[in-house]
Amino acid sequence: MVLENLGSSLKDTIQKAIRYAVLDKNQINEIVKDIQRALISADVDIKLVFELTNRIKKKLLEEDVPKGLSKREYLVKLLYTELANLLGDEGHKIKIEKKPFKIMLIGLYGSGKTTTCSKLAKFFTKRGYKVCMAGTDTWRPAAQEQIEQLGKAIKVDTFIDKTAKKPVDVIKKHKKAIEKYDVIIIDTAGRNALDKQLEKELKEVDKEIKSNERILVLSGDIGQNAKIQAENFHKAVGVTGVILTKMDTTAKGGGALSACAITKTPVKFIGVGEKSEALEEFEPKRFVSRMLGMGDMETLLEKVKEATEGDEKKLEELGRKMLNGKFSLLDLNEQLKAMNKMGPLSGIMNLIPGIGGMKIPKDALNMQEGELKKFNYIMNSMTLEELEEPDVLTKTRIERIAKGSGTSVAEVRELIKKYRQMKKVMKTMSGGNLKRMMKKMGIKNMKQFENMM
Ligand SMILES: Nc1nc2c(ncn2[C@@H]2O[C@H](COP(=O)(O)OP(=O)(O)OP(=O)(O)O)[C@@H](O)[C@H]2O)c(=O)[nH]1
Ligand SMILES: [Mg+2]
Structure with a gap:
């Protein structure tokens, strides 16, 4: 396969974009840098590379995502089109117009x-x-x-x-x-x-x-x-x-x-x-499709859709819970699992003005695989009442849970801490606050809010 290295680094970049929970400015900048690195190593003129990536960036940050596409799909589409344009116009095959x-x-x-x-x-x-x-x-x-x-x-x-x-x-x-x-x-x-x-x-x-x-x-x-x-x-x-x-x-x-x-x-x-x-x-278009390892634009977008569908549903659910302010430890567990799969939760947090002011350490909300497993053990040792209403957790209850789950009191407290931080975020975002926040961010309706996810 031609230009294998370029193809594989661009494929990695697409995968990265798919994994992110949201595509905000930081993530877009990072992805754009990846694209630049890949094209420069394939010897594409630096000026061209910057022009190309600036166009992608501008469209993603300043323009509306076309109807029917998620931001991630739009990114892939922009990348595909820009690469095809970079490689020239279509339709220059040698045609045997006369004989000889x-x-x-x-x-x-x-x-x-x-x-x-x-x-x-x-x-x-x-x-x-x-x-x-x-x-x-x-x-x-x-x-x-x-x-x-x-x-x-x-x-x-x-x-x-x-x-x-x-x-x-x-x-x-x-x-x-x-x-x-x-x-x-x-x-x-x-x-x-x-x-x-x-x-x-x-x-x-x-x-x-x-x-x-x-x-x-x-x-x-x-x-x-x-x-x-x-x-x-x-x-x-x-x-x-x-x-x-x-x-x-x-x-x-x-x-x-x-x-x-x-x-x-x-x-x-x-x-x-x-x-x-x-x-x-x-043929530039076919060449780009193959380089990105996809059949054509349609299948390419389908693949992005498939890869993100389940996660998007979970995010939607989170959005609903945010709106009605209901949020239990069980939800925390679910959401953490979903969001860890998609990338740092700080991605969502960055979207929300005022969250930074709440001094929630961004890393506190990101968890490692091992940590998630531990939290699962802890939750398995809790009663339903405790899971649904964690405020009932007293010192003795915490000691009991730690013992039952083979963890420490500090680890149980860590879980509760994360839950409280999260709940605080939910509270800020619930009701009128969410509407105000959306207005501040220039978002007109829930559909648009979801599109940002
Ligand atoms: N790997 C690879 N080698 C190629 C390709 N095209 C040509 N070559 C090799 O490049 C070398 C030179 O090819 P030629 O076809 O003799 O080149 P030329 O332009 O006719 O050379 P002169 O007649 O000496 O000017 C040969 O060893 C070819 O096998 C290609 O697409 N891939
Ligand atoms: Mg020759």
């Missing part, structure tokens, strides 16, 4: 031109076209043999001329024969850099064959340098598209892809291996 259709591959030394010729030949053969290749690299004696061998391996006719003095001679010699094919793929010689001579050579070949596509082959490992190469080759011979090779071996693929998008040089294919079938048509 002539595709010239150009590029620097070792970028993968010859290998890609045979990959393309196989690609179009599979789609029913009669394909041939022409090897015009007259510079290295082995170059024409290489394409001939590749042609044999995929059973595609290949035209070469080892006596030719310059590239255009090969075309001149075989012109009549190659024009009988549906698709003609022309391999050219590389250079260390694009110089006047290479430019002249390419122009001569192009003038003779009248190519329909001039495809620049770039090795993905040049990262953002793809930009300058694309510009130079475009000035020289008018590039109609790019094929990025070696995308299976480089961490810089994100740089090369985004650089092509900036220069508006459509990436038509990506090479993902040495074998002749290791070529993929490039």
Whole structure:
């Protein structure tokens, strides 16, 4: 899979967003930082990365979440769309509009031109076209043999001329024969850099064959340098598209892809291996879906929904209890379990103005797995009366519970303390207070309040 590292760190980021109970400013900032880190390690231009993440942040913090989506789903959707845009527009496939259709591959030394010729030949053969290749690299004696061998391996006719003095001679010699094919793929010689001579050579070949596509082959490992190469080759011979090779071996693929998008040089294919079938048509949206490990946008959102559904129900319940001010130790147990699964409770607390002023240590409300288990043992040793009305808990009762649950008096007291803190929060939020709070936060109705969760 291409750009595996970028894909897996973005998947981790999505998972993180799903786990959070709420997405408030702090969480959004953290997620945005994760996205930045992931894209920068994939060599995407820093300025682009910041522009992209700022747009995501602004939309999440300042704009309404579109109807029917939770904030988390919206985040995933924004990320998906922004990534797809970063990688360029859709719809730049090579279309065989007429026959013969002539595709010239150009590029620097070792970028993968010859290998890609045979990959393309196989690609179009599979789609029913009669394909041939022409090897015009007259510079290295082995170059024409290489394409001939590749042609044999995929059973595609290949035209070469080892006596030719310059590239255009090969075309001149075989012109009549190659024009009988549906698709003609022309391999050219590389250079260390694009110089006047290479430019002249390419122009001569192009003038003779009248190519329909001039495809620049770039090795993905040049990262953002793809930009300058694309510009130079475009000035020289008018590039109609790019094929990025070696995308299976480089961490810089994100740089090369985004650089092509900036220069508006459509990436038509990506090479993902040495074998002749290791070529993929490039479609930004499909590419992003696969990178994020999802089928498409719809399935992606479904997955987010599935992952958060149960938790959201529990949060809704908490909201109801907050409204009517009823809250027992049993509820505390349930809520702690639900919320610990989703991330720190402080996430919810941060949403509520005035809570900070109540001096509730945020960590006091977060519990570790082990602590939760202990609280369960303690609660199992309590009577129903004690669970529903913890105010009846006297010193003797606490000692009895500690003994019965195999815990200490301090631990039982800790549980009661957490319950009281929580209840205080509930009380502040109940009745008119909640309405006032919502008004202060600019929330018009309960639906909107739930959306923030
Ligand atoms: N892993 C991997 N290797 C590739 C890919 N494309 C090409 N290569 C390898 O890159 C090397 C150079 O490929 P060539 O096709 O000979 O490159 P070229 O541009 O024709 O080179 P010159 O003709 O010397 O300019 C070969 O070893 C290929 O197997 C790819 O997508 N993935
Ligand atoms: Mg070559």
